[in-house]
Amino acid sequence: MTRILTPDDGHPRSFTDATAAVDYLQELYTTATTFLRAQFLSAMSDGAPDARVRAFYPEVRVTTLSYAQIDTRLSFGYVPTPGTYATTITRPDLFRNYLIQQIGLLIDHHGQPVHIGASDTPIPVHFAVGSDAAIQVPQQGAASFTLRDVFDVPDLSTTSDDIVNGTFAPSDGVGPLAPFTAQRIDYSLARLAHYTATDPEHFQNFVLFTNYQFYVSEFEAFARAQLDDPDSGYTAFVSTGNAQITAGDQPLTEPAKLPQMPTYHLKRKDGSGITLVNIGIGPSNAKTATDHIAVLRPHAWLMVGHCAGLRNSQALGDFVLAHAYLREDHVLDDDLPVWIPIPALAEIQIALEQAVGEVTALEGFDLKRIMRTGTVATIDNRNWELRDQSGPVARLSQSRAVALDMESATIAANGYRFRVPYGTLLCVSDKPLHGELKLPGMASEFYTTQVQRHLMIGIRAMERLRKMPLERIHSRKLRSFDETAFL
Numbered sequence: 001m002t003r004i005l006t007p008d009d010g011h012p013r014s015f016t017d018a019t020a021a022v023d024y025l026q027e028l029y030t031t032a033t034t035f036l037r038a039q040f041l042s043a044m045s046d047g048a049p050d051a052r053v054r055a056f057y058p059e060v061r062v063t064t065l066s067y068a069q070i071d072t073r074l075s076f077g078y079v080p081t082p083g084t085y086a087t088t089i090t091r092p093d094l095f096r097n098y099l100i101q102q103i104g105l106l107i108d109h110h111g112q113p114v115h116i117g118a119s120d121t122p123i124p125v126h127f128a129v130g131s132d133a134a135i136q137v138p139q140q141g142a143a144s145f146t147l148r149d150v151f152d153v154p155d156l157s158t159t160s161d162d163i164v165n166g167t168f169a170p171s172d173g174v175g176p177l178a179p180f181t182a183q184r185i186d187y188s189l190a191r192l193a194h195y196t197a198t199d200p201e202h203f204q205n206f207v208l209f210t211n212y213q214f215y216v217s218e219f220e221a222f223a224r225a226q227l228d229d230p231d232s233g234y235t236a237f238v239s240t241g242n243a244q245i246t247a248g249d250q251p252l253t254e255p256a257k258l259p260q261m262p263t264y265h266l267k268r269k270d271g272s273g274i275t276l277v278n279i280g281i282g283p284s285n286a287k288t289a290t291d292h293i294a295v296l297r298p299h300a301w302l303m304v305g306h307c308a309g310l311r312n313s314q315a316l317g318d319f320v321l322a323h324a325y326l327r328e329d330h331v332l333d334d335d336l337p338v339w340i341p342i343p344a345l346a347e348i349q350i351a352l353e354q355a356v357g358e359v360t361a362l363e364g365f366d367l368k369r370i371m372r373t374g375t376v377a378t379i380d381n382r383n384w385e386l387r388d389q390s391g392p393v394a395r396l397s398q399s400r401a402v403a404l405d406m407e408s409a410t411i412a413a414n415g416y417r418f419r420v421p422y423g424t425l426l427c428v429s430d431k432p433l434h435g436e437l438k439l440p441g442m443a444s445e446f447y448t449t450q451v452q453r454h455l456m457i458g459i460r461a462m463e464r465l466r467k468m469p470l471e472r473i474h475s476r477k478l479r480s481f482d483e484t485a486f487l
Contacts, residue, residue, distance in 0.1 A: 014114070015114055018099075018107060018114075021114055024116045025060070026096070028117075032056060032118075032123055032128070036053065037128060037129050040137075047144055047145065049150060053150055057118075058116060058117065059118070060087055060089060060099075060116060060177060061086040061116075061117070062084070062085055062113075062114045070109050077109055080483060083173070085174065090127070091185070095297075102487065105485075124154045124183065125152060127154070127183070127190070158181070163180065163181070163484065164417055178484050179419065179486065179487075195259060195288065197255065197258075202275075205273075207301040208459070209277050209290075210277070210279070211278070211305040211306060212306060213278055216262065218455045223248075227245065228249075235269055240255060240258060240263065240264070260285075261285065263276070263277045264276045281382065281407070282406050284380075286410035290418070294414065297487055298420055301411065303407060303411045304425055304454055304455065305405060307320060307405040307408075308403065308405070308431065309403055309428035310401055310402055310431075314428050316428055316431070318370050319370060319428075320372055320373075320427075321352055321371060321424070322412070322424035323373050323374065324344065324375040325378060325412055326396070326399040326401055327410075328377060329378045329406070331410060332414065336416070342416050343416075344423075347421065347465070348423035351423075352423055356371055372403075374400060375401045375402060377395075377399060377403070378410060380406065403426055412424060421474065474487060
Protein backbone atom coordinates (compact mmCIF):
# COMPACT_ATOMS: atom_id res chain seq x y z
CA MET A 1 0.00 0.00 0.00
CA THR A 2 1.28 3.46 -0.90
CA ARG A 3 0.11 6.85 0.33
CA ILE A 4 0.45 8.96 -2.82
CA LEU A 5 -0.07 12.66 -3.28
CA THR A 6 -1.62 13.57 -6.64
CA PRO A 7 -2.77 16.87 -8.19
CA ASP A 8 -6.34 18.06 -7.64
CA ASP A 9 -7.89 16.19 -10.56
CA GLY A 10 -5.07 13.87 -11.55
CA HIS A 11 -4.77 15.46 -15.00
CA PRO A 12 -2.38 18.08 -16.38
CA ARG A 13 -3.53 21.58 -17.20
CA SER A 14 -2.78 23.42 -20.45
CA PHE A 15 -1.32 26.93 -20.56
CA THR A 16 -0.59 29.50 -23.24
CA ASP A 17 0.74 31.99 -20.69
CA ALA A 18 4.22 31.22 -19.36
CA THR A 19 3.78 33.04 -16.06
CA ALA A 20 0.56 31.15 -15.28
CA ALA A 21 2.30 27.90 -16.20
CA VAL A 22 5.14 28.57 -13.77
CA ASP A 23 2.67 29.57 -11.07
CA TYR A 24 1.05 26.15 -11.41
CA LEU A 25 4.45 24.44 -11.38
CA GLN A 26 5.13 26.23 -8.10
CA GLU A 27 1.76 25.18 -6.71
CA LEU A 28 2.36 21.52 -7.56
CA TYR A 29 5.91 21.55 -6.21
CA THR A 30 4.97 23.31 -2.98
CA THR A 31 2.07 20.94 -2.37
CA ALA A 32 4.26 17.88 -2.98
CA THR A 33 7.20 18.96 -0.82
CA THR A 34 4.93 20.24 1.98
CA PHE A 35 3.21 16.84 2.01
CA LEU A 36 6.53 14.99 2.16
CA ARG A 37 7.92 17.19 4.92
CA ALA A 38 4.80 16.73 7.03
CA GLN A 39 4.87 12.95 6.54
CA PHE A 40 8.59 12.83 7.31
CA LEU A 41 8.29 14.83 10.53
CA SER A 42 5.36 12.66 11.60
CA ALA A 43 7.38 9.50 10.93
CA MET A 44 10.36 10.85 12.89
CA SER A 45 8.19 11.62 15.94
CA ASP A 46 5.59 8.85 15.81
CA GLY A 47 7.33 6.05 13.97
CA ALA A 48 6.92 4.62 10.49
CA PRO A 49 3.49 5.05 8.89
CA ASP A 50 1.52 2.01 7.82
CA ALA A 51 1.95 2.83 4.13
CA ARG A 52 4.70 3.98 1.80
CA VAL A 53 4.74 7.77 1.25
CA ARG A 54 5.32 9.23 -2.19
CA ALA A 55 4.93 12.53 -4.07
CA PHE A 56 6.08 13.47 -7.56
CA TYR A 57 7.98 16.21 -9.31
CA PRO A 58 5.87 18.41 -11.58
CA GLU A 59 6.67 18.36 -15.28
CA VAL A 60 6.39 20.52 -18.38
CA ARG A 61 5.27 18.77 -21.56
CA VAL A 62 4.70 20.05 -25.10
CA THR A 63 3.66 18.41 -28.36
CA THR A 64 4.17 19.86 -31.81
CA LEU A 65 3.29 18.32 -35.18
CA SER A 66 4.76 20.93 -37.49
CA TYR A 67 8.06 21.05 -39.35
CA ALA A 68 7.67 24.82 -39.78
CA GLN A 69 11.01 26.60 -39.71
CA ILE A 70 11.82 28.52 -36.54
CA ASP A 71 14.03 31.64 -36.47
CA THR A 72 17.37 29.87 -36.93
CA ARG A 73 19.37 32.80 -35.58
CA LEU A 74 18.41 31.57 -32.12
CA SER A 75 20.19 28.65 -30.48
CA PHE A 76 17.40 27.83 -28.04
CA GLY A 77 13.68 28.14 -27.39
CA TYR A 78 12.36 25.49 -29.79
CA VAL A 79 12.34 21.72 -30.28
CA PRO A 80 14.23 20.28 -33.26
CA THR A 81 11.52 18.09 -34.83
CA PRO A 82 7.80 17.32 -34.34
CA GLY A 83 7.03 15.14 -31.36
CA THR A 84 6.38 15.20 -27.64
CA TYR A 85 8.97 16.61 -25.23
CA ALA A 86 8.97 16.82 -21.46
CA THR A 87 11.11 17.61 -18.44
CA THR A 88 10.66 17.31 -14.70
CA ILE A 89 10.94 20.51 -12.66
CA THR A 90 12.34 21.27 -9.22
CA ARG A 91 12.61 24.50 -7.22
CA PRO A 92 10.35 26.68 -9.41
CA ASP A 93 11.02 29.48 -6.94
CA LEU A 94 14.75 29.40 -7.70
CA PHE A 95 14.31 29.03 -11.47
CA ARG A 96 11.21 31.19 -11.88
CA ASN A 97 12.61 33.78 -14.30
CA TYR A 98 14.43 31.11 -16.28
CA LEU A 99 11.30 28.96 -16.58
CA ILE A 100 9.09 31.87 -17.61
CA GLN A 101 11.58 32.81 -20.31
CA GLN A 102 12.09 29.29 -21.67
CA ILE A 103 8.42 28.26 -21.56
CA GLY A 104 7.42 31.58 -23.11
CA LEU A 105 9.77 31.04 -26.07
CA LEU A 106 8.43 27.53 -26.53
CA ILE A 107 4.83 28.75 -26.67
CA ASP A 108 5.66 31.65 -28.98
CA HIS A 109 7.76 29.64 -31.42
CA HIS A 110 5.48 26.64 -31.81
CA GLY A 111 2.06 28.19 -31.20
CA GLN A 112 1.16 25.30 -28.92
CA PRO A 113 0.18 25.24 -25.25
CA VAL A 114 2.39 23.62 -22.64
CA HIS A 115 0.92 21.01 -20.32
CA ILE A 116 1.76 21.16 -16.62
CA GLY A 117 1.07 18.24 -14.32
CA ALA A 118 2.59 15.66 -12.04
CA SER A 119 5.31 13.48 -13.53
CA ASP A 120 5.96 9.82 -12.72
CA THR A 121 9.30 10.66 -11.05
CA PRO A 122 9.14 10.54 -7.22
CA ILE A 123 10.73 13.31 -5.17
CA PRO A 124 13.39 11.90 -2.81
CA VAL A 125 12.64 12.93 0.76
CA HIS A 126 16.19 14.31 1.16
CA PHE A 127 15.52 16.89 -1.54
CA ALA A 128 12.02 17.68 -0.30
CA VAL A 129 13.32 18.70 3.13
CA GLY A 130 16.74 19.95 2.03
CA SER A 131 15.76 23.61 1.90
CA ASP A 132 14.75 23.55 5.57
CA ALA A 133 17.91 23.72 7.70
CA ALA A 134 15.92 22.75 10.79
CA ILE A 135 15.15 19.30 9.39
CA GLN A 136 17.86 16.64 9.33
CA VAL A 137 17.46 13.36 7.46
CA PRO A 138 19.01 10.61 9.59
CA GLN A 139 21.67 8.35 8.16
CA GLN A 140 20.97 4.71 7.50
CA GLY A 141 20.26 2.90 10.77
CA ALA A 142 19.81 6.06 12.86
CA ALA A 143 16.00 6.13 12.60
CA SER A 144 13.62 3.64 14.22
CA PHE A 145 12.71 2.33 10.76
CA THR A 146 14.42 1.83 7.41
CA LEU A 147 13.98 5.14 5.63
CA ARG A 148 13.88 3.78 2.09
CA ASP A 149 11.12 1.35 3.02
CA VAL A 150 8.82 4.33 3.54
CA PHE A 151 10.19 7.25 1.52
CA ASP A 152 11.90 7.61 -1.83
CA VAL A 153 15.62 8.36 -1.53
CA PRO A 154 18.10 9.68 -4.12
CA ASP A 155 18.59 7.20 -6.93
CA LEU A 156 21.82 7.65 -8.89
CA SER A 157 20.52 5.37 -11.64
CA THR A 158 18.14 8.18 -12.63
CA THR A 159 20.60 11.02 -11.92
CA SER A 160 22.91 11.27 -14.90
CA ASP A 161 24.29 13.54 -17.60
CA ASP A 162 22.96 11.46 -20.47
CA ILE A 163 21.06 14.39 -21.97
CA VAL A 164 23.98 16.83 -22.08
CA ASN A 165 26.36 14.06 -23.13
CA GLY A 166 24.14 13.23 -26.10
CA THR A 167 23.62 9.62 -25.04
CA PHE A 168 20.03 9.85 -23.79
CA ALA A 169 17.67 7.37 -25.47
CA PRO A 170 14.00 7.89 -24.53
CA SER A 171 12.22 4.63 -23.78
CA ASP A 172 8.71 6.05 -24.21
CA GLY A 173 9.25 8.18 -27.30
CA VAL A 174 9.20 11.41 -25.29
CA GLY A 175 12.23 13.58 -25.95
CA PRO A 176 14.02 15.72 -23.34
CA LEU A 177 12.92 19.34 -23.08
CA ALA A 178 15.74 20.54 -20.80
CA PRO A 179 19.42 19.62 -20.35
CA PHE A 180 18.91 18.37 -16.78
CA THR A 181 16.18 16.42 -15.01
CA ALA A 182 14.80 17.57 -11.67
CA GLN A 183 16.64 14.94 -9.62
CA ARG A 184 19.96 15.80 -11.33
CA ILE A 185 19.39 19.46 -10.45
CA ASP A 186 18.46 18.67 -6.85
CA TYR A 187 21.60 16.58 -6.50
CA SER A 188 23.77 19.49 -7.66
CA LEU A 189 21.98 22.06 -5.53
CA ALA A 190 22.78 19.97 -2.48
CA ARG A 191 26.40 19.58 -3.57
CA LEU A 192 26.78 23.31 -4.19
CA ALA A 193 25.62 24.16 -0.69
CA HIS A 194 28.10 21.63 0.68
CA TYR A 195 31.18 22.62 -1.34
CA THR A 196 30.69 26.40 -1.34
CA ALA A 197 28.90 27.01 1.97
CA THR A 198 26.50 29.38 0.23
CA ASP A 199 22.91 28.73 -0.79
CA PRO A 200 22.24 28.23 -4.53
CA GLU A 201 19.91 31.23 -4.69
CA HIS A 202 22.89 33.54 -4.17
CA PHE A 203 24.67 32.42 -7.34
CA GLN A 204 24.69 35.00 -10.11
CA ASN A 205 24.52 34.51 -13.88
CA PHE A 206 28.18 35.40 -14.47
CA VAL A 207 30.78 33.22 -12.75
CA LEU A 208 34.50 33.80 -12.33
CA PHE A 209 36.74 30.88 -11.36
CA THR A 210 40.14 31.36 -9.82
CA ASN A 211 42.73 29.07 -8.32
CA TYR A 212 44.05 31.37 -5.59
CA GLN A 213 42.50 32.89 -2.47
CA PHE A 214 44.44 36.11 -3.15
CA TYR A 215 41.68 37.14 -5.55
CA VAL A 216 39.03 37.03 -2.85
CA SER A 217 40.21 40.07 -0.86
CA GLU A 218 40.35 42.09 -4.07
CA PHE A 219 36.86 40.94 -5.01
CA GLU A 220 35.54 41.96 -1.60
CA ALA A 221 37.21 45.37 -1.89
CA PHE A 222 35.63 45.89 -5.31
CA ALA A 223 32.25 44.74 -3.96
CA ARG A 224 32.36 47.18 -1.05
CA ALA A 225 33.12 50.08 -3.39
CA GLN A 226 30.22 49.08 -5.63
CA LEU A 227 27.79 48.83 -2.73
CA ASP A 228 28.65 52.42 -1.79
CA ASP A 229 27.89 53.57 -5.34
CA PRO A 230 24.10 54.03 -5.75
CA ASP A 231 24.43 53.83 -9.53
CA SER A 232 26.36 50.53 -9.66
CA GLY A 233 23.28 48.30 -9.73
CA TYR A 234 24.84 45.92 -7.20
CA THR A 235 22.71 45.28 -4.13
CA ALA A 236 24.56 42.90 -1.79
CA PHE A 237 27.74 40.93 -1.22
CA VAL A 238 27.44 37.38 0.11
CA SER A 239 30.35 35.42 1.54
CA THR A 240 30.78 31.84 2.71
CA GLY A 241 28.32 30.81 5.37
CA ASN A 242 25.75 33.07 3.64
CA ALA A 243 27.15 36.12 5.46
CA GLN A 244 25.72 39.17 3.69
CA ILE A 245 26.31 42.91 3.61
CA THR A 246 24.45 45.61 1.70
CA ALA A 247 26.75 48.56 2.41
CA GLY A 248 30.49 48.89 1.99
CA ASP A 249 31.25 49.76 5.62
CA GLN A 250 29.42 46.82 7.18
CA PRO A 251 31.49 44.08 8.87
CA LEU A 252 31.51 40.67 7.25
CA THR A 253 31.90 37.63 9.45
CA GLU A 254 33.02 34.45 7.72
CA PRO A 255 33.07 30.99 9.32
CA ALA A 256 36.33 30.00 10.99
CA LYS A 257 36.62 27.00 8.69
CA LEU A 258 36.38 27.70 4.98
CA PRO A 259 34.62 25.20 2.70
CA GLN A 260 36.41 23.28 -0.02
CA MET A 261 35.53 25.92 -2.62
CA PRO A 262 35.05 29.34 -0.99
CA THR A 263 32.48 31.29 -3.01
CA TYR A 264 31.46 34.94 -3.04
CA HIS A 265 28.55 36.67 -4.74
CA LEU A 266 28.23 40.32 -5.79
CA LYS A 267 24.51 40.42 -6.40
CA ARG A 268 22.10 42.34 -8.60
CA LYS A 269 18.32 42.21 -8.28
CA ASP A 270 17.90 40.37 -11.59
CA GLY A 271 20.65 37.82 -10.84
CA SER A 272 23.04 39.37 -13.37
CA GLY A 273 25.78 40.01 -10.82
CA ILE A 274 29.09 38.20 -10.49
CA THR A 275 29.99 35.08 -8.50
CA LEU A 276 33.63 34.32 -7.71
CA VAL A 277 34.58 30.71 -6.91
CA ASN A 278 38.01 29.74 -5.62
CA ILE A 279 38.18 26.20 -6.93
CA GLY A 280 41.70 25.66 -5.66
CA ILE A 281 44.22 23.69 -7.70
CA GLY A 282 43.53 20.79 -9.99
CA PRO A 283 41.18 19.56 -12.71
CA SER A 284 39.13 17.42 -10.33
CA ASN A 285 38.03 20.51 -8.39
CA ALA A 286 37.37 22.36 -11.65
CA LYS A 287 35.12 19.56 -12.87
CA THR A 288 33.31 19.25 -9.56
CA ALA A 289 32.50 22.96 -9.42
CA THR A 290 31.32 23.24 -13.01
CA ASP A 291 29.36 19.97 -12.88
CA HIS A 292 27.13 21.50 -10.23
CA ILE A 293 27.07 25.20 -11.14
CA ALA A 294 25.93 24.20 -14.65
CA VAL A 295 22.44 23.29 -13.40
CA LEU A 296 21.91 26.96 -12.50
CA ARG A 297 22.25 27.77 -16.22
CA PRO A 298 24.68 30.71 -15.92
CA HIS A 299 25.16 32.95 -18.95
CA ALA A 300 28.97 32.71 -18.88
CA TRP A 301 31.88 31.46 -16.84
CA LEU A 302 35.51 32.53 -17.09
CA MET A 303 38.77 31.23 -15.65
CA VAL A 304 41.02 33.96 -14.27
CA GLY A 305 43.89 32.08 -12.69
CA HIS A 306 47.64 31.73 -12.76
CA CYS A 307 49.70 29.72 -15.21
CA ALA A 308 53.20 28.77 -16.21
CA GLY A 309 54.44 30.76 -19.19
CA LEU A 310 56.05 28.48 -21.78
CA ARG A 311 57.68 31.08 -24.03
CA ASN A 312 60.95 32.82 -23.26
CA SER A 313 59.46 36.05 -24.60
CA GLN A 314 56.84 36.09 -21.82
CA ALA A 315 57.36 37.98 -18.57
CA LEU A 316 55.86 37.38 -15.15
CA GLY A 317 52.54 39.20 -15.04
CA ASP A 318 51.80 38.85 -18.75
CA PHE A 319 48.34 37.68 -19.75
CA VAL A 320 47.34 34.68 -21.84
CA LEU A 321 44.01 34.68 -23.70
CA ALA A 322 43.23 31.06 -24.53
CA HIS A 323 41.94 30.36 -28.01
CA ALA A 324 42.55 26.59 -27.89
CA TYR A 325 43.17 23.93 -25.27
CA LEU A 326 45.50 20.95 -24.98
CA ARG A 327 43.51 18.61 -22.77
CA GLU A 328 45.76 16.43 -20.63
CA ASP A 329 43.63 16.77 -17.50
CA HIS A 330 41.83 13.43 -18.19
CA VAL A 331 38.88 14.03 -15.82
CA LEU A 332 36.39 14.52 -18.67
CA ASP A 333 37.69 11.92 -21.10
CA ASP A 334 34.76 9.55 -20.49
CA ASP A 335 32.14 12.28 -20.93
CA LEU A 336 33.81 14.37 -23.63
CA PRO A 337 36.46 12.49 -25.65
CA VAL A 338 39.64 14.43 -26.37
CA TRP A 339 39.01 14.28 -30.13
CA ILE A 340 36.12 16.73 -29.70
CA PRO A 341 37.35 20.29 -30.40
CA ILE A 342 36.62 23.01 -27.85
CA PRO A 343 36.14 26.14 -29.98
CA ALA A 344 36.91 29.66 -28.88
CA LEU A 345 33.73 31.75 -28.63
CA ALA A 346 34.05 35.07 -30.42
CA GLU A 347 31.77 36.96 -28.05
CA ILE A 348 33.80 35.90 -25.01
CA GLN A 349 37.18 36.46 -26.69
CA ILE A 350 36.26 39.98 -27.75
CA ALA A 351 34.92 40.88 -24.31
CA LEU A 352 38.12 39.65 -22.65
CA GLU A 353 40.43 41.43 -25.09
CA GLN A 354 38.49 44.67 -24.76
CA ALA A 355 38.58 44.36 -20.97
CA VAL A 356 42.37 43.93 -21.03
CA GLY A 357 42.65 47.06 -23.15
CA GLU A 358 40.33 49.02 -20.86
CA VAL A 359 42.15 48.11 -17.65
CA THR A 360 45.71 48.39 -19.00
CA ALA A 361 45.05 51.42 -21.26
CA LEU A 362 46.70 49.55 -24.15
CA GLU A 363 45.21 48.69 -27.50
CA GLY A 364 46.01 47.17 -30.88
CA PHE A 365 49.62 46.17 -31.44
CA ASP A 366 50.66 47.53 -28.04
CA LEU A 367 48.55 44.85 -26.33
CA LYS A 368 51.00 42.24 -27.61
CA ARG A 369 53.54 43.55 -25.12
CA ILE A 370 51.57 42.10 -22.22
CA MET A 371 49.15 39.56 -23.71
CA ARG A 372 49.48 36.52 -25.93
CA THR A 373 46.68 34.62 -27.58
CA GLY A 374 47.30 30.91 -27.99
CA THR A 375 46.86 27.37 -26.80
CA VAL A 376 46.65 26.65 -23.07
CA ALA A 377 47.71 23.19 -21.91
CA THR A 378 45.95 21.76 -18.87
CA ILE A 379 47.52 18.83 -17.03
CA ASP A 380 46.73 16.73 -13.96
CA ASN A 381 50.24 16.58 -12.49
CA ARG A 382 51.24 19.67 -10.50
CA ASN A 383 54.87 18.53 -10.40
CA TRP A 384 55.19 17.83 -14.11
CA GLU A 385 58.57 19.58 -14.09
CA LEU A 386 60.05 16.67 -12.13
CA ARG A 387 59.31 14.12 -14.85
CA ASP A 388 61.48 13.23 -17.82
CA GLN A 389 61.15 16.38 -19.90
CA SER A 390 61.48 14.81 -23.34
CA GLY A 391 57.85 13.70 -23.56
CA PRO A 392 55.90 16.53 -21.94
CA VAL A 393 57.98 19.33 -23.42
CA ALA A 394 57.82 17.85 -26.90
CA ARG A 395 54.01 17.70 -26.75
CA LEU A 396 53.81 21.24 -25.45
CA SER A 397 56.00 22.44 -28.30
CA GLN A 398 54.07 20.51 -30.95
CA SER A 399 50.76 21.92 -29.66
CA ARG A 400 52.15 25.49 -29.87
CA ALA A 401 51.04 25.96 -26.25
CA VAL A 402 51.95 29.29 -24.68
CA ALA A 403 50.82 28.51 -21.12
CA LEU A 404 50.17 25.60 -18.81
CA ASP A 405 47.82 25.20 -15.86
CA MET A 406 45.61 22.61 -14.16
CA GLU A 407 42.07 23.96 -14.58
CA SER A 408 41.38 26.00 -17.71
CA ALA A 409 40.76 23.24 -20.24
CA THR A 410 38.52 21.43 -17.75
CA ILE A 411 36.38 24.52 -17.23
CA ALA A 412 36.20 25.24 -20.95
CA ALA A 413 35.42 21.62 -21.83
CA ASN A 414 32.64 21.44 -19.25
CA GLY A 415 31.31 24.74 -20.54
CA TYR A 416 31.17 23.19 -24.00
CA ARG A 417 29.53 20.04 -22.63
CA PHE A 418 26.93 21.93 -20.61
CA ARG A 419 26.32 24.68 -23.23
CA VAL A 420 27.62 27.42 -20.91
CA PRO A 421 29.67 30.12 -22.71
CA TYR A 422 33.26 29.95 -21.45
CA GLY A 423 36.61 31.70 -21.71
CA THR A 424 40.05 31.88 -20.14
CA LEU A 425 42.40 34.72 -19.27
CA LEU A 426 45.45 33.60 -17.32
CA CYS A 427 48.32 35.50 -15.74
CA VAL A 428 51.88 34.19 -15.98
CA SER A 429 53.22 33.57 -12.47
CA ASP A 430 56.27 31.44 -13.28
CA LYS A 431 58.36 30.15 -16.18
CA PRO A 432 59.70 26.74 -15.12
CA LEU A 433 61.17 25.91 -18.54
CA HIS A 434 63.30 29.04 -18.31
CA GLY A 435 64.47 28.85 -14.72
CA GLU A 436 61.90 31.22 -13.18
CA LEU A 437 60.19 29.14 -10.50
CA LYS A 438 57.39 30.33 -8.24
CA LEU A 439 59.49 31.07 -5.15
CA PRO A 440 58.07 32.81 -2.05
CA GLY A 441 59.70 36.20 -2.60
CA MET A 442 58.79 36.38 -6.27
CA ALA A 443 55.27 35.23 -5.55
CA SER A 444 54.62 37.90 -2.92
CA GLU A 445 55.62 40.76 -5.19
CA PHE A 446 53.74 39.26 -8.11
CA TYR A 447 50.53 38.80 -6.15
CA THR A 448 50.72 42.34 -4.76
CA THR A 449 51.11 44.01 -8.14
CA GLN A 450 49.08 41.81 -10.48
CA VAL A 451 46.07 40.24 -8.76
CA GLN A 452 43.99 43.42 -8.57
CA ARG A 453 44.49 44.22 -12.24
CA HIS A 454 43.81 40.66 -13.37
CA LEU A 455 40.61 40.38 -11.35
CA MET A 456 39.40 43.74 -12.62
CA ILE A 457 39.83 42.54 -16.20
CA GLY A 458 37.63 39.53 -15.45
CA ILE A 459 35.00 41.76 -13.86
CA ARG A 460 35.01 44.21 -16.76
CA ALA A 461 34.64 41.35 -19.23
CA MET A 462 31.63 40.06 -17.32
CA GLU A 463 30.06 43.49 -17.25
CA ARG A 464 30.44 43.70 -21.02
CA LEU A 465 28.85 40.29 -21.46
CA ARG A 466 25.97 41.30 -19.18
CA LYS A 467 24.97 43.99 -21.68
CA MET A 468 24.89 41.48 -24.54
CA PRO A 469 21.53 40.01 -25.65
CA LEU A 470 21.11 36.35 -24.65
CA GLU A 471 20.71 35.25 -28.25
CA ARG A 472 24.23 36.56 -28.93
CA ILE A 473 26.04 35.26 -25.88
CA HIS A 474 24.50 31.77 -26.07
CA SER A 475 26.29 30.82 -29.23
CA ARG A 476 25.03 28.28 -31.74
CA LYS A 477 28.52 26.77 -31.57
CA LEU A 478 27.50 25.15 -28.30
CA ARG A 479 24.29 23.57 -29.58
CA SER A 480 24.00 20.23 -31.36
CA PHE A 481 21.68 19.41 -34.25
CA ASP A 482 19.38 17.52 -31.85
CA GLU A 483 19.18 19.97 -28.97
CA THR A 484 16.87 20.57 -26.01
CA ALA A 485 14.62 23.60 -26.25
CA PHE A 486 15.63 24.97 -22.85
CA LEU A 487 19.03 26.58 -22.50
